[in-house]
Each structure stands twice: as structure tokens, then as C-alpha cells.
Amino acid sequence: MDILEESVLGNVIILHTVLNEVKHRSLPVYKRLCSIIESPSRHFYVFINDHHKWTYLQQDEAELINDYNDRCIRKACSWYIEHAPKHKFVFLSDDAANRSKAMQENIPSVTVSEYVKHLKVNTGLTDKLSRKDFHGQDAAKDVFPNHLTSVELLTGIREGRLLQGTYRASRDNFLEGFVNVDSYEEPIIVQGRAGLNRAVDGDTVAVELLKEEEWVCPSEIVLEDEGVGDENVDDVATKEDELKKATKRKSGAKPTGKVVGIVRRKWRQYCGILQGGIDGVYQLFVPADKSIPKIKIETRQAEFLRTQKLIVTIDSWPKHSRYPHGHFVRALGKIGDQSTENEVILLEHDIPHSQFSEEVLNCLPQLPWVITDEDVKKRVDLRHLDVCSVDPPGCTDIDDALHCRVIDGNKFEVGVHIADVSHFIRPGTPLDLEAASRATTVYLVNNRIDMVPELLSSNLCSLRGGEERFAFSCVWDMDQNAKILSTRFHKSIIRSRKAMTYEEAQMIIDDKGKCDSIAGSLRNLNKLAKILKQRRLANGALVLASPEVKIHMDSETMDPLDVEVKKLFETNSMIEEFMLQANISVAERILEEFPDCAMLRRHPIPPSSNFDPLVKAGRHLGFEIRVDSGKNLAKSLDNATKTNNPYLNTMFRILATRCMLQAVYFASGAYQKEDYHHYGLAVPLYTHFTSPIRRYADIIVHRLLAVVCGSDSTYPDLVDKKKTSDLCVNLNYRNRMAQYAGRASIAFNTHLFFKGKLQDEEGYVLYVRKNALQILIPRYGLECTLFLARKGETSNVFEYDEEEQTQRAGDVILHAFDPVVVRLALDSNNIQREKFVLQLVKPFIDGFSVPPLEGAAQEKEKKRKLPTAEPEKRKGRKKQK
Template identity: 60%
Template structure:
């Protein structure tokens, strides 16, 4: 049967275009039930049980469940449970879910693909008896609801037969849909009613999204606590008129009553403060913002404020009052606004713990997220005693005006609080790192072993196996994706080559392994393990440029003068055999030992000399040398616990490899942009707005240094000149602050940005991309494919030349790259806490920030910041008083004054009183303040043992901190080690 759909569309020129589409209807679409005699011959499509067992006290008869769109969107956590089976999802629902939520759609598809769950897709839109036309004046939503009810009614009649037949029960969260279903004689109930009727599944009720019932049972307060949000129509009109602006809300980690909005098209962030200003926005939400008049602008708070303590109920306590406006310098204030509407929520599932209700027997509790930027969540659970010491996952359902905290529901438990495996799982989930095992479809794309190079491969590639090529990486590195060579030519110049693992030979476009790599985006490096972007067979074996093994590579080869001037560049697919896989230290020893005159040693020395010239040239051109504290953990082989911490040491060989990776990336960027001006995948680093530099300028000025920010070169020269002989770590701290002023470097498709925006500010180069790390970055895979087409080594494909598709991939890569960085830092923090369990140590630190109620202390040895509170926190008492001078940014107690960057000695121990947020506790040792400082732990140990303590290592030298490392090539970041040397824990 054929029906037609007619659409009228208005063109840009104002003409009316009539579009007619044919819609085919069939009568041979089966129902999917093993009970149905009419469909038995379609055995491969029979999913639903012939005798479904009912566990519902509402419906004791055998039945299948038909779900509507609201149920899938709001109750996906319930549907994922095994208690829900024999479920029919009609095509109308599937299409609506796909259109409205990609994340829920993916989760639903995962359920549908599992035959044990017995979820069946019924193609109602192409069945002659269940397809419905949209009536005149009927909304799309009402038409779809009617189509779902028609499908449920069809199942009732289709499965009718003698004896006890199987019925169809419609589940809906829509009150209007339920009323119409009852009027039409259907068997119907809400999800809440159905779940509460299931016997033997008490825990399932905790997973219900109760947003529609949030005012039942006294959840909400009586008086509104927040201003109302504008309606979508009001928001749209306000944005269109310019009265409102939209952007992404970013909550503060240091003050839960403060955040910023990254407004589209505006340089710099807009500050929002106070509960009314934040107005129920959650980190990541897209919000509508109303700007305040300039005389109401404020400066970011100098108070470190955490929402601690028990549930105060639905009341708002008095907020800390800001400092008098006259004490604020005009330059320190920034554009300020208030959030008046939510355009799009970015709620997700959150990890955390349960804060139990002190009322015995209550099922209503507070969920405390692990991420401080997320507010506490109210939820109901009857498993509180079981979950009290567990890390759990919860989801937000709604946030009414009358509730201090948002409402949510329990999703699942992860494991005991404090357990390392559980905490690792938490940090991966919190940073949205895909870490499940690779699927069978992905593994099926891997080549069979033994893998051999064929004669056909040799004909298609440049044979470079005769060259003395080597790799230089951190110790224990197994995913080696770059190698180098240098040899002298007859004309006295050098031939220099960078050889990169040819990952795209094994990962073809559109395959399951390609889609998985694009989703993951990057390899994530944690302290004790690595979450690979591609399976281990490729990352650590066939693509890894291991010593004395033949491998496929993509080579970038230059002819250079001895002054590092490039005379020519060529690219080709190649076959190489690395002579040796060296560590940085091994390569440095070869360079420094003049007695070693073999070809590999001479090659390394030439590379090192050229790299020094390249680096000096870059810096003279305005490239920045920034800093970030980086450390390395020694991990016990058996327990995988940290047993020693040390600062990462950077040698000349680190810089040598870095320079040639940067040069290769720049050379490739120039080539692919020349060939593909619209769809080249590049990387840009925007210049920070001047407001970003304000903290750096302010600190420099107070310490007697003028920081110029007119250009990258001026900034670099200012940083070079800012040196204090009395503080060896001063310049490094200044560079750390400069790093925090920077914008994030991002991938983009060249056709989506203006050429003047291609510039990479940190590297001071007009064009840049990522080519040198295809094992661990999908951006490099995209670039390899573009370059392969440029040199006729591979054919093109449609997605490669689609700039919008390329930009979508780049957006995902930017997100995955950012999350991978955060996950890596969280892993360092976790292992720092593990390291300090049962330890107390005195360490050298520096004041990085002076706050109104605290000092932020940087501990170089461990690469982390801690908070030293100088005002009593809730429930604490303090016998001394500190005086904060906002103008000078100092804290004074008696004769002791703390300035930014001042050295201090602090005592470190682990505070485990808060099971949700273990923290390294900082207590002042020196300078000595009576009644505040603690006695030196090292002195106590020395006195008790009668032994002299060995002196601490000097703080790392200002050049040893390196730069941000964001654009340092593959293998140059510290990678997760394999076997580590086992050391005795002396503490």
C-alpha cells in the first residue's frame, strides 16, 4: 500500500516549493512475539517470550510493556535494569528519542542490541494497521502519542486468542496521554505505579525519575527561594533584541556561590555571584544572561567557600557580603550579570556519596557529588544503610524554585569509598572517559597474526630500512609513535627525518575501529594505567616503532643546512627499522660521551645541535616558554600503590625531540592547507583577552616587575626578565600563573575559521596541526589521511572533504582532550592522597595566591596546590587573627606578612575526616607564628631517632619546568610506565 506526504517549503527567494514524498505501508511486518501464530515463520525476529511472567501486583496476567517517548527519555535508568523485559519500543518512540537526546538514544540502542533483555522494535510507521496520518490542527506531539496508543491497541487485538492471552500494557509519564488511553479502553499506568508494583525489585524504585512527582510528600518548600526562569519565548525575544545574551555557565571550584559565563561572541567571562545570580544553573548549562549596569559590576570573591555541613533544609542562609565597593580597584572589577533562564541543561550522571538524613528511618537523603562544581542533590533511597560507605552514581531530574538543592535519583553503586579501583572508576566517569573493553566488532578489524610485510607493500612504500633511525621516549613507553634520523649529505647539508607510525594503514575510514577511535579521541594517561584509543595490538605492537623491528611509517624528510635552514621537504609512506628505542637519559648519555662515534651517536649529536638552533629561533620569534608543576610516581609492581614521588627531569634530549615534532607538525600543516583550504584539520591557540592577564600583571606589579602583554614576544621577554636572586623558584611560579592566563588550544577545520584566526599564540606560528601522535590522538589520524591524499599514497573519501563533518569531529576531540587532561590531573591528586596515607612530612612550599580567608600554597615536590586556611572554618576555633590587605594582596599576623610567591615550610598530612573529599592538610611550620604554627615533624623525628635528616633536594630550576606541554608531541609527555623498580617504603 502506498500513501503520500505533501510538504510546502518556502525558499530563500520567497517561492513556495511543494514536496511530495511516497510512504510505503506493509501488512507483513511481524510483531516479534513467540506466542503469535501469524509470525512464527519469522523465527529470527521473535524476541518476546511466549509466556511472559508477570511480577506486577497491578497486572497479574501475562503481558508485554509498550513504552512512550517520555518514559524512555525520563526513565532510561529504570529501563536498563534486568527487571524490565518483554518491552516493545515502537518506531515512533525510537525516532523521537533520536531527535531529542543522542545520549539516551545510544543507551536505548545498547539495550535493544542485547537479546537477553527482550526489547523489540516494532516498525509501526510502515505497518498498514498502525500508521496514522496527522489530523488538521493536531500537533506533532499529539499525533505521535496517538500513534503509540494505536500500536498498543493493535498488539491487544493482534495477540487475542483462546485461553489466557498475553496483553499489552502501555507505560506513560504523560498525564494527558494516560487519560486518552483510558478513554480508548487501553490497559495503561505510569512508570512509577508499575515499578512500585513489581515484586522482588525494591531497589528499582530508587532509580525512578520523580520529577513529575517532586511536589508530592513535602519535597518542596513553601516559599520560592529563587527567581523564576524566563520562558523559552521570552529568552528568544530577549536574545534577539540584545537585552539578553547566551553562553555556557562555568561554576567555581573555590566558591560554590560564584561562577562565570562564557558568552558567545564576547571576549572574557561574565561574572555571576550569589544564589539569585546563579539561579539554579549547573556547571555546563547553556544559560540566558542579563548584564548588570557597570556600576554594579563586581570583582571575583577572595573567599574560599565550600558548601559543607548537614542539610539545612529549604532555607537560604545569609551569604558572605562582598568587600566595600570603594576598596575595589576599577581594573579588578569585571562585567557582571545574573542568570535569568536556562536554554539547555547539560545534566549528566554524577559520582559521589550519600549524606544520610539524621532522622532515623527516613528515605530522603542528600547526595554529595565528588566534583565540587556540582551542587548537592536531594534523592530518595531505601538502601541508605547499604550505600552509606559506597561511591554511588546519581542523576538530576529537576530543580524547582522552592528547593535549595536539585532533585534526583540513585542510579547505581560503584564500590567502597577510598578503594583505589573505585576511585579510579570515579575519576574516569566524572571526566567522561570511555574506558570499556573494545567490542568484538572493533577487535574484528585488527589484522591477523603473524603480520608480515609483503612485496606489494614494498613496491608502494619508500624503503628506509637502511637508515640509522632511532626513537627517544620516556622509560617504560610502549606506544612509540615517532622516530628520528639525521645523516650528512655529500653537499655538506643534513638530511633529517621524522618518522611517524602509520596507524591509518590499519584503521580504515568508516570501520568499527575507526568509529571507536573517533569517539574516544585520545589516549588517557593515568598514573597507574593507560586508557588506549586503539587496541593494544596496534598501540603497543604493530604500530609501535619498537627497536629492531620493521614497521610502516609516514615520513617527513627535510634537507637542512647546518644553520637549520630548510632547503626542501618531502613526505612519503615508508618502511623503517628503528636501530634502538632509547630513553631520554640513554640518548643524552650517547650525546655527552665523546668516545661514542658510531653513526647513531653522531646522528643524535647533529639532531641536538640543530634543535638548539630551532628552539632559539622560535623563542626569538615570540614563542612562549611556560611552566606547570609535573611529577612522576614510582609505583609498586605488586600493589600498584605509589611508593615515591619525584619531579620530572627534563634533559636536552626532551627539547631535541620536541623541536623536530613541532617542525614536522608545522610542515604538514602548510602542506594540507595548500591542498585542502576548506577541510584541513589544524590546531589554533587564540590570544587570551587582556582581562585574562590581569592577575599576572597585578602580581608582577606588586613584586616590582612590569609584565607587557602587547604581543607574545613582549610577554616572553617580560617573563625572562622577571628574576629574583633571593627566590630561585620565583620565575617558575610566574610562568605557572602565565600558563593559567592562556586560552585552550583547539582543533578546527580550516573552512570554518578566518585565516587570521589560524595563529598559534603559544608557539608563535601562523599554522600548526598535530601529525606526530596517531597512536594516541585521533586528530593525527585525520591529518595523516589528508596528507596521504596530498602525496597520492591513498584515495579520498566523502567525510574527508566535508568541512562540517570535520568540524564536528574536531569539537569532540577538543572535549575529549580537555577531559583527558583533567582526568590525568585527578589521577595525580588521587595517588598523592594514597601516598600520604599514614605519612606526615615537612615540605618547602610557596604562596601562589593570597585569599581573604586562606593562602593557596604550591608544593613543587609533589606538583599540587593546597589550601592553608587563616580564618576558622565552620566548627573550628583559632587563637590568632590574620588581617587581609586587599590592596597589597597580603595576610598579616603580628610581625609576619605573607605575600604572593613567599617561601614557606608546611607540614603535610592526609585529612580523612571527610570521606567524600580526602584532602592533604597543610599546617604552617615556618615562618613561626605562636598559636598557629605547628612544630617541625622532621625535627621531632630527628630528635626521636637521634639521626640527622638528609637535606632536601633543591627546588627545580626554572628551565626544568618546561612549558604547558599541551602541544608537545607524542611520547614527550610522561607516559604510564610498564614495570617499575620496586623500592622499599621508608616511611
């Protein structure tokens, strides 16, 4: 595929038989092939051979489908040779058996490699050839055990001797991974070369469980792969020894196993750079994703490629090779260039970010777009209400607005009005399919990858101030205690009076001189929201936290000027409460009407072992953290406060966040009702209804609710439980990747900000590991590793207590949450994986700590106060729970 994408290749016929097989094997490759076929300049053509009078063949009764396809391909080639000069036709295939039969039938046939090597213009094309193995290594010593055959794997899984699951590599330890198996509550640990056995993150693998006496706990050591080639496996053996010493078999050990075979590979294209200091034709590629191993490639343009960010793909991983083998796909741009880095982040996290196609854009309404009398007849007209929106600064995709007015003297009518995106995106259209594929809008620093075209996201669907818009409204009648007396849903027309930021709304609420209808509405909303929140927390809902940061950019150079923790206001919580309540109300209604295919959101209860670091940290500080229920955990977190450490409670909540499982979308009929529960929110039912501009799940929920309200009709896919479940798989994957991409963008820009800087910062110990401390620096929302010994060495200064999870150096004992001062610097020696290097300043430990920086600038740093506000988990870039 990588060769076919090169512009040097043209006048290519793709047989329909082949196109169908490509689509069956790999949808991403099929899409890439279709984009080439659609390009007029490339001269690629599809021949519908399987429906053509002279090339159609009947499949024989005992003939395998692959043999039948091969025969169809040869028949089509023979027909073409009869109608075109033979010397201008060649059958291109890497299938040796079919190529041999073709040559027997006088069809000129060559491999892709042979064809490329004889092209007059083939600069770099040989680098792009898929490499199933490298030459000259047949007699090489095995580094890994053999994989079981497919038959052995299937038999073992069927008989229960082997377990099938998804392999996830550790990001901190390259010799450790975990396999998530459906029948096990906790993931199975795999360690060392024999345990991992060439599994790559995302692969579906078969695992053989070890005897229970061989089970271990997850390692508490940070190990990085510093290898430089296949020949040097001694350093891996050394690291394995380190791992064995650090991993103890003790009470509380987890299920442990070894990978014995690969059921299905999940290999994709990877972004990264070449490792420096290697000569010759074989080079090591270092992926940006730390969970992916280095990849061995063959190239004759290494000198140029070392200056570039690259895309490489894996072709094979033979048992005699320390690293998988792959090939170079393309260069993205110069290392360090900001636009290149953004491209890397998007590609590495599999974010669809190409321009919307003409086919998609043709689905958009024509401008000028106006609301007609016919539209008014079909909707509830709410343009007379004082509706307003409250969002982050600079937000253009405004998908929610609220109103509150007093009715019957002592009651309130509260409305949550959500952009009616489903009015513009009809089921099955190219626009709908594209939105379903993208699944979510992705927010990077100073960049946004929209789920839907800008005409909808920032214009026709955005509930901008002063403009009439279609909405889907959830309206409650509430009493003074925020008790819901009645609920109604309807499609509506609104006109927002004002689009405000959180800070602007807060100022209006606080300004007693403001007495207009908007101010009154906001104050009533704020009062009701506080009651709703208090009630939610009393039911056991968790208030979690994460270090959210904002990066200020230079408007001209786009360089980061400052990094700061985000400020939160009461209005953030106000909006959140009503969005949560709307989502709960809608979930109840659609489940009532669609018990088998409602799209809901569940948050599974985490295994109690997930909370071990939190419980141990609390015990050291004199707090009992109870994790037997969400309600008890919430109470424990509320009580974990100290007046002399205002940031302590926030750290407890950050650590609690890390213990959680991911919340996921699901089809209601796929689970039992007791599994619908949302642990974090402590509610039995939940969905996403409030952000359809940026989340496809909300569009599906709108369609379900529209059917309930009689505003729209259903369609087959909407009420198909299997189709909804399949859609949820993609939504969950895309949401997770979007989250990771956002974090990676913040990390990259934070690194830019710190380049060339050296400063001392106040921080806290978040985790205590065997050879390192995880340090949280609240001012910048950073979490960095402070190594306690040089790589490959054991610390002779610190002594690790595994039971209490502490590090002792003389009279100094470091626990989780202890305050420290660290020297912060960015190590740019490894351009691919720039990282912060920390040195301990306080407490001072002789032979390990460094003296504080001197000078006026440092004095200024010392006077900075840590943030005291407890940032609650905000609603995504906009409003998400």
C-alpha cells in the same frame, strides 16, 4: 532508562518511533538502550511500526510531530493487543496525556512508577525512579527567583536584552560562576543565589547584564558549601554576606549579570557519596566534582549506600529547593577501593572506557600481519635508514621516530616518521567511529585507556625497535644552521634500529666513546634542535611550566611508594622541537590544499586581565612583566630570575600557564586567517600530526596529507567544513576531560601516599587570596590551600591588601612567590573530598604558626633541596604541545 537497565525487566517491545525519538533527544541514552536491545538475555525487541503494513499512519496536515508520534504508538499497541493475550500486554509510559488516550482506546497503560511498585522483585528499583519533584513542598518558601519562560527567553535573546552562553561554576566558591558569551571577550560574572539561579556547570543559560555601576571583580575568597539540607538556608545567607564583603565594586570591574533562565540543560550522571549524619528517606548526595551542587535524592537503603561510591543523576531543580532533586542510578563499589576510584575518575570525566565491541574488533587486520611486495610498491622504502625512537620509560604506544644523516658534505637530511595509523583505520568503519568518539588515549596512574585497540596501539602501529612498520614521513633537507631547504612528505616503510628512553638517549649523546651511526644521528639532531629552539624563542614562543609529578607504585599491591617531580633531559627538548617543526610543516601543506576544511590547532591570545596576578607578583619582586605581546611576555619571563631563589623562574612560568586560554582544534574555514595564530608557540599555523595512535585529530590530518601526496583519496566528510567543525567540538571536549582525568588520578594516588603522614615541607606562596594562600610544594608538585581563618570567621591575625595582593600579620608580609615552610597532613574526615590541610611553620606568626616537627626524620626533611631544574611543559604523557 535507569529502570530499563535492570535485569528484572524483560520481554520489552521498543517501538521504532520511540527509538528514533530517543536518538533525537539524547545520543548517550540511545546508546545505552541499544546495548540492552543487543543483549540476548534481556529479551528486548524493536518493532518497526512506522514501516509496517498494519501500523503505519500518515501524518495529518496540521498535526504536530509529538501528537503524530503518540498516535503511532497507540496504533502499534492496539495492533499488538489484537495478536497477543490482552492480560499479558501493558503500555508503559510517563506521558499522562498519551496514557489517558490509550486507556480510552482500551489499551492497558501504567506509569513506570506504578509498574515498578507492583513487581514482586523490586529491591532498590524505586530509588532509581526519575523524580521531577518531591512531595509535600508545594507551599515551601522560594529560595530562587522564577526562570523566564521559553518564549520570553527567545524574545529577549533575539532583541539583545539577554545574552546566551555556557555557565561555568567556580571550583573555589560555590556562590560564584561565569558565563562564557561569544560576543564578550571576558566571561560574565554571576554571584549569589539570585545570580546563579539554579544553573549547573555546563548548562546553556540566558543572562541579564546588571547596570555598569553594579559590576564587580571576581571574588578572592574561598567558599565551600557545608549545608545539610533544604531547611537550612541561613548558612547560605551568611556565606552570601561574606561574599558581599569580599567582593568590591571598583575600577577594573568585569561585566556582571544574573541568570534569568535555562536555555538547555547539560545534566549528566554524577559520581559521589551520600553525606553522612542525615536520617530519613531524603539524603544529600555529594558529587566528586566540586563544581556540581549537592543533589537531594530519596532512598530507603541509605545505610548501605553510605558505604558505596554512587552514580546519581539530576531530574529537576524547583525554585523552592536549595538543592537539585535527583535519583540513585547505581552503586560502583565500596568507598576507598582503588578500582572503584579509577572507575569514578573515568565516569566523572565522561571517559569512554568500555571494552571494544566485536564490531570494532572485526575491523582489525588478521595476524600474522606481514608487509607484502604490493605494499612496498606503494610506499617509499626507508628501511635502510638508521631510524630510532625516544620516549618515556615503559612507553608501548610509540608513534614517532627520527633519523638524521649528513648529505652533500655539509647538509643534513632529517626525517620525522610517524606511525601510519590511518592505513588501518578506514573512514566510516566501526573502528573509525569508535576512535572519533573516544578522540584521545587517556593516561591514568598505572592505567591507560586506549583510543584504538591494543593490537594497533602497542603492536602493529607502534614503531618498536627492530620491527618493520608503515609510517608517514616528513623529511627535510637542512643546512648547518637548521634552515629548512626543502620539505617532502610520503608514506613509507621503516625499521627502527632502537627504541630508547629520554635518559638512555641522553647517555648516548654524552658518552664521547660512542661513535656509531645512532650516536652520530642523535648528536646531530640535538645540535639542530638547540638551534630550532633558540630561533623559536627569539620569535616570542613561550616556555611554560607545570608541576609534573611521577608516582612510583608497588608492583604487587599497586600502592604508591613515592611521589617525585619528573626529571627532564636535553633529549626531551630535542624530540619536542622536531615534533613541533613537523606539525608546522604539515599545517602549511594541508592548508594550502584545503583552505576551508584543514584541521588546525589555534591558541587564542588571553585577555590582558588574565595576567593581573602575574603582573602584580612580578611588580612586588622588582620585575616588569610585559603582557602586550607574546614576545615581550617571553622576554619578561626570561628576565625574572634570582640567584637566591632557583625555583622563582619556574613559579613565574607556572603562574603564566594558569593565565593562558586553552588551545583548540578548528576547521580552517571557520575562522579568519589572523585567528589561526598559536600564541604559545608564536607561529601563524599549527596542527597535530605526530601522535595518531593516541589522538584522533592526527588521523584526520594524516588523511588530508595523504590526499595531498596522492597516497589516498578523499571522501565527503573529510572536505565538509561543518562536519569537521562538529568533530573539533568533540575532540576539544575529550582532550580537556582526559587532561582533568589524568590530574584527578595523580591527586588520588598522592592522597593515598600521604595517608597517616605528617611532615613539614618547603613551599612557595603561589596566590594570595582574601582568606587563604595557595601554596605550591615543588617536591610533590602539590598546590594546596592554607586558610588564614576558621570557616565562617574573619582572620584577626592577618590583614589583606587587595591592591597589592598581600597578607600582613604584624611585621610579616606575605606576597606571591615568598618561601614558606608548611605542615602537611591529609584530612580524610570527608571521604568524598579528601584534602590537604596546611599549617604555617615558617615564617613564625604568633598565634597562628605551629612549631616545627622534631626528630631525625624531620632533620632529614630539612636537608632536602628544592628542585632547580625548570620543567618545561612536556608533551602530554608522551609528546604533546
